[in-house]
Amino acid sequence: MKRNSTLILLFAGFVLVIGIVLAAILNDEQPIRYNHEKHIQDADLECVDCHRNVETGERASIPNIETCSECHDDTEDENEEIRKVATYVDEGKRIPWKQVNVVPDYAFFSHRRHVFLGKIKCETCHGNVASMVTPFSEPYREITMDWCLDCHQDRQVSSDCYACHR
Ligand code: HEC
Ligand code: HEC
Ligand code: HEC
Ligand code: HEC
Ligand code: HEC
Numbered sequence: 001m002k003r004n005s006t007l008i009l010l011f012a013g014f015v016l017v018i019g020i021v022l023a024a025i026l027n028d029e030q031p032i033r034y035n036h037e038k039h040i041q042d043a044d045l046e047c048v049d050c051h052r053n054v055e056t057g058e059r060a061s062i063p064n065i066e067t068c069s070e071c072h073d074d075t076e077d078e079n080e081e082i083r084k085v086a087t088y089v090d091e092g093k094r095i096p097w098k099q100v101n102v103v104p105d106y107a108f109f110s111h112r113r114h115v116f117l118g119k120i121k122c123e124t125c126h127g128n129v130a131s132m133v134t135p136f137s138e139p140y141r142e143i144t145m146d147w148c149l150d151c152h153q154d155r156q157v158s159s160d161c162y163a164c165h166r
Pocket of ligand 5: 165
């Protein structure tokens with residue numbers, strides 16, 4: 001009996017480790033090694049130049065080939081990552097970004113409300129994006145109801161269930 005349960009425990013531990021490793025590999029891979037710092041410092045862009053709906057809509061929007069093609073169309077560029085972008089542009093294919101910050105459908109969140117009306121800076125919720133040199137693999141702040149409510153309480157904004165669960 002004792003030996004059996006040790007084996008079961010060992011096996012369960014093994015499965016768990018494999019699961020964690022697989023999850024890590026599958027999770028943090030964006031199709032291109034995008035670099036925020038280069039675009040803000042070297043290309044002198046602002047957040048809203050790429051995340052075009054962030055002041056006017058619910059979703060900030062993640063830019064794709066329509067935006068990238070303005071600067072990257074050289075499929076022979078010496079930088080391998082830029083070549084990848086240019087190839088998506090050349091073939092008219094969407095870059096399959098994985099969105100990492102997600103609020104479930106049953107809760108309502110609007111960027112316009114927070115950024116334009118609430119005057120909250122991107123950094124408050126997303127961290128120092130302007131100096132990120134690798135793409136997002138996880139949210140800067142875990143998106144939980146407590147996180148939303150803490151700030152709403154601090155700033156005396158509605159904590160009524162129906163404000164967020166419509
Ligand atoms: C009050 C917190 C908060 C602020 C301020 C904020 N965001 Fe967000 N952001 C979120 C949350 C929450 C999500 C997930 C939203 C969803 O799933 O609809 C998100 C998602 C995103 C996404 C990915 C999905 C999308 O909406 O298209 C981008 C890009 C983004 N934010 C950029 C920005 C930028 C740029 C700014 C500043 C101009 C900003 N955010 C300000 C909380 C915030
Ligand atoms: C206004 C011009 C402009 C736009 C628009 C633009 N980029 Fe860039 N990008 C640059 C500049 C400038 C560099 C730095 C050039 C270099 O390193 O050779 C760069 C560099 C890069 C690199 C190489 C980063 C590194 O670390 O070496 C990648 C990858 C990249 N861009 C992806 C994108 C993607 C994806 C888009 C669209 C979402 C995009 N860029 C939109 C100007 C732009
Ligand atoms: C040249 C275009 C460009 C500019 C300028 C830019 N971004 Fe992004 N942003 C991207 C791309 C492409 C992605 C998807 C790759 C990644 O996750 O890094 C992204 C992803 C994000 C995400 C994560 C989206 C998700 O998956 O949830 C946030 C948050 C974000 N950007 C915030 C900002 C902020 C804040 C600024 C200004 C300081 C900014 N971005 C400027 C192109 C841009
Ligand atoms: C850093 C502070 C902060 C965080 C975090 C935050 N909010 Fe807010 N929220 C505000 C402020 C400030 C306003 C009021 C903006 C204005 O002036 O209209 C607001 C307004 C709202 C409103 C409109 C409320 C109404 O009265 O109709 C909704 C809905 C909302 N937030 C949802 C969310 C959700 C969902 C989250 C978490 C995913 C979240 N907020 C996280 C600060 C925050
Ligand atoms: C400021 C916005 C906001 C307010 C106000 C709010 N919620 Fe939520 N709620 C969220 C978000 C965002 C999530 C999803 C994130 C998570 O699961 O933590 C959520 C998740 C939930 C869930 C699913 C949680 C789970 O653990 O699966 C329930 C149930 C819920 N809320 C009930 C309520 C009730 C009841 C109230 C009023 C007392 C309320 N919420 C007020 C934003 C809000």
